[in-house]
Amino acid sequence: MRSPVPTHRFRRILSLQSTFLAVIPFLLVVFLNVFLLLPHITQDVATGQREMARAFGVAMDNYLTAALTDVRAVAALPLHRPAYLADLQEILDAEVEASASLNLLYTALPDGRIKAAGIPKDHRHTLQDHLTLERTSLAHEQLFRDTRRLGKAVWSNTFPSAFGKGVSIAVGVPSGNLVVIGEIDLAKLVGSMRDIVGSAGQVIILIDHNGKVIADQGDLSRDPPRFVGDIPLVRTALAADHPVSGEFRLQGRALVGTVMRSTHIGWYILVAQPVQSAYRSVVITTHNVAAGAAAALLLALTASLFLARRLSRRLEELAGFARRVAAGHKAIPWPPGEIAEVEQLAGALLSMADEIQYREQQLVEGERLLRSVTDHAFHYQGLLTPDGTLVDANRTSLALVAAKKEEVLGVPYWDTPWWRHDPELRERLRAAIATGGQGVPARFETTHLDHEGELHHVDFSLSPIRDEAGAVIYLVAEGRDITDFARAKSALKESEERFYQLFVQNDDPVILMKLETLQVIDANPAALTLYGLRREELPSLRIDTLIAPADLDKIRTELAQHNISQGFLQRAVSYKTGGEKIIISLRGTRIMLKDEELLLCSIRDISEKLRMEQEIRATQAKLIQTNKMTSLGMLVSSVAHEINNPNHCISINNTVLTQITRDALAQLKTLSEGQGELDLGGFSYDEVLDMVPKLHDGIREGSLQIDKIVRDMKNFSKPAELDMQGTIDVNRSAENAAAMLWHHIQRNTDCYRTELGQNLPAVQGSQQQIDQVVINLVMNALQSLPDKQAGVTVRTWFDEGRQTVNVSVEDQGDGMSEEVLARLTEPFFTMRINKGGTGLGLYISSSIVKEHGGSLDFESEPGKGTRVTVRLPIRP
Structure with missing residues (x-):
């Protein structure tokens, strides 16, 4: 006969179990925080950072597109012509003053020398500064070389400003044999960063293709620009074509951030925040649970020591009585006590011996029937003890992994061949068995590898089996092969995700609505920005409040009458939420989504394009008028030259006639003295003597005046002299x-x-x-x-x-x-x-x-x- 169980061991076991039961809730909460709550918070943080990066990317693209438009407007002029070269400084000054994005605008000659530069009025430099800049050469600048080589607009990475204003970025546009370069006003770009971030504790950093910082909320004058390409997160993002999120360290601070690429310019936007603020909720929850678990542990330990001391003696007596009953000594009396449960247990022990024999017979029959059912089932089935030990498996499950029953029975279920390929699934199974042992069923999707290494998707369930008293005695594991369904579901999910990404990341505004009621279902960020909408306003919005109903009806009529999938309007009227009227081009596409016919409208704002076309036509008319004036100047020069020739003839002939007249008047004087008064053309000799010299002097003065006028006309029509030293x-x-x-x-x-x-x-x-x-x-x-x-x-x-x-x-x-x-x-x-x-x-x-x-x-x-x-x- 065995020796009695020592009392102190029972107390220790009871204390340890009570402590373990008190710790279980804490461990469960920690497990949920780490494996469930933390991934969701991490995903939410990354999603919020991607949205903020997209918002800044849209603002930055609009800002840089405006700068590119201003530079192209100057490059479109024939700057190589002498008339424009003479006024190049004023043209650049006027353009940079009118621009909302440019900080500096200058032109470079083919050899790289700067010809002229335009600066805003509040940053004017002296003439000496302009002369110094004009002696600067851009021949070795990558932006200048790429613009001339490619012959199109090129954006730079970070580089020192040509005017010594610290770090800058610029865009170069070819203009004939010249290159027009505009440097961007980074101060306004940083301002937009601050407006987007606000007081949320976020940080936005704009990074170029080489990993250098273009702009952030800090100092813009850093030269050379700070390099962050050695940060693993940034390095990974520069090599990837999708947003990258994760933790990193910057200037001694632990941060969590997201890096994504701008859709228009191709630069990278880093949105980050401190790790502590990102995961603050997880830390607070863990601390609170730890405090509660410590209190529960103290109470459980105290209670267990008290109960163990009281129950240990009586249970030792019950253990001895049970051993005697088990040995077949049923007639041995049981001394009564004060603990009712122990007395009931002793009585139950006496009847248990009889019941066990009867149940053993029933159990044999039940096992034979259960084996027949499970072996012929098409699903994977197994039987576990509450602690997870495998006690049985049907033929279908054994055939999947080509295992023999004796190889897997008695082994913890998570260590069997069905679960060895994935550690995460093993941990999930252990958690499900732990809760199943408490009577909670579990069901989740998992995977198994067959004996050939092929992956099978399985709909797995774990159901508890209870006895008459409600205690869990077994766990039934069952799996249904859903490989074909999982593949179809995965393909459908990938297709939906691709459509959503194309919808959201499209640069053109896109609106999805019902074809019949015009009720807006969704709109991408570009559409929200164009019309000044908030996403929460979409459920109550009808598209005919934004687009003129007559234009929208044309698209609907075209799609309905011709039974086609697409309709297009070259020009339509639309209205922003503030009532501002814009002109758009509209393309409507009829699609089927979840058995419902929808209309996908792609919109493009062409108001600025139409305005620029009108300005171009007006400028062309003015250039034609200017060309006429140039031709007139050439005609004046030619006429002046033609007048000059006969005027010289008049001057020379007048000189000869003056000499002849002087001599003739002397002869006429002699004749007049001899013959008396002479009649000369109706004038007397004395009148002729006084009048003829004056007439010759008048002819001479008139000729000189004509010569002076012609000379002034010729000088006026000549090109302006470049020599300013006169x-x-x-x-x-x-x-x-x-x-x-x-x-x-x-x-x-x-x-x-x-x-x-x-x-x-x-x-x-x-x-x-x-x-x-x-x-x-x-x-x-x-x-x-x-x-x-x-x-x-x-x-x-x-x-x-x-x-x-x-x-x-x-x-x-x-x-x-x-x-x-x-x-x-x-x-x-x-x-x-x-x-x-x-x-x-x-x-x-x-x-x-x-x-x-x-x-x-x-x-x-x-x-x-x-x-x-x-x-x-x-x-x-």
């Missing part, structure tokens, strides 16, 4: 303008005056160009006069305070409004287009004055005339 006489410019325009002055006014200052300081520059400016101003003043009683005054003087020599042209004409004054120096802007005006006179005059370092000021009021003042700095 000396300018502003009084001479005023006199030349009066001489050149004397015919127009006589025809337009009787009140033309000049007030010329004396002893004016010297001004350095081109006399011919300043003559051209004064002529343009005087001509404009004459054309503005309402009648000949209105006058024009030209005045010159020295401004000692400003150290400038000034020329003013003041008229008593119609005057101008503030709106017209603001646009006077714009190229091709004119108020007299129907009278032959080109809109280039004041633009060219302003350019010439700026080249001389001066200014052109306008003062005017409607009905009170206009005064234009040219201020030229004196020579140092």
